[in-house]
Amino acid sequence: MGKDKGYYIGFDLGGTKMLASVVDTDFKVVAKAKRKTKPESGADAGMDRMEEVIEEALKTAKIDRKDLLGIGFGLPGVLDLTGGRIVRLPNVGWTDVPIKARFEEKFNVPVVIDNDVNTGTYGEYRCGAGKGHRDIIGIFPGTGIGGGIIINGKRHHGITDGAGEIGHIVCDPSGPQCGCGLRGCYEAYAGRVAISGRAAEAVFRGKAPAMAKIAGTDLSKIKSKALAQSIAEGDTVIEEIVREAAYKIGLLASILIATLSPSMVILGGGLAEENRDIYMEECQRAMDTQCVPELGRAVTLAMAELGDYAVSIGGAAIAADAQ
Ligand SMILES: [Zn+2]
Structure with a gap:
């Protein structure tokens, strides 16, 4: 090779x-x-x-x-x-x-x-965080929530070549509309558009003064970096919103861990990379409490290392x- x-x-x-x-x-x-x-x-x-x-x-x-x-x-x-x-x-x-x-x-x-x-x-x-592991799930929350699956050192594609659409696993069929046409997908709760929408609402209600200055209620400006900045400047409501979304990513990871029993889950994507402490903490918390214990204990959670x-x-x- x-x-x-x-x-x-x-x-x-x-x-x-x-x-x-x-x-x-x-x-x-x-x-x-x-x-x-x-x-x-x-x-x-x-x-x-x-x-x-x-x-x-x-x-x-x-x-x-x-x-x-x-x-x-x-x-x-x-x-x-x-x-x-x-x-x-x-x-x-x-x-x-x-x-x-x-x-x-x-x-x-x-x-x-x-x-x-x-x-x-x-x-x-x-070449990055997954070196030395053979069974890896990559979860990349950003505008969408992408998934990469490596089983025994090989990328898994499935019969359609389309495996890994993990953002469109439905957690509540009567939940909010997702961009894909389904309702209640993980992406509809924990993708950037969902988070930005909730953040804009907090700004509108006068609950997020730092974000009001950084991006106002403009969804297109409330990006991963703006979220991190407003949290750093003391917007506790924004921190709660991001923590909830990060916990949802941990629940999603737990489903995938129960299905595939990997040795590593790698988090990447704009939301996680700009808010790494929150994502690492909340995902680990979800995995500690929502995984089959033997399978959960065998998994290391890591941040992606190769960035762009x-x-x-x-x-x-x-x-x-x-x-
Ligand atoms: Zn969807």
Whole structure:
């Protein structure tokens, strides 16, 4: 698996930005390039931008093109892994794109794709918090709640290639509407939109003076960092809201622990990474009290270590495995 010498491109395509990292065979990032995704410009123009951002990263790294060994993409949506196709990327708006064929033709190296959360969890498994573990669940609360599942060192995809939609496990079918169309999904309680909505309400009621100054009641401004800042400045109501959401993530972890009995749960994503103490405390509290004891005791809870690079390093690792 993998070669001794050369470089991989690990590519993280998000709804707002794209990141290409040039990664060596020890999975160290030697260069990177970033662009805005601009979903409104469509798939063809978007893939042109992806090619440009890869070219730019390679140029910055000053490596010979013949030393490029492969490209691994982490993509946010529904994929056909064996066909190397994007089926649908809801946040980017692209459907039915033969991404593997296009980039193999352009760069003349093997191309592999996977879901971004699987890719990020795999990056943590190979090079970050999950090193030394073989059975890992990654939970990434942000705008959505993504899940990555590694069983015996392998990414688990299921029959549809779509395993890991853990944010859409329903905990109350008469609960609030979720973006996916169901009701009462964990995401509808513990995703960023749900948290921001409750925070905006607290501001409106005059209960969160720090947040009133930082973001007001504007949901689009009440992001993970704003939440952390208002808590640091003394908004106890906001802290309660975030703690409740973090505890829900711990309950979700407990379901997955009961199902898969991993040795590690890794927390990442904007909400957890910006509010790490709260997420670690509340998730651990839920896991201590809501897990089958033997299974719960066998699990280490950890924060992701690779930050913004988890997906691109994971992409490089997936590309290396495919050599
Ligand atoms: Zn849902």
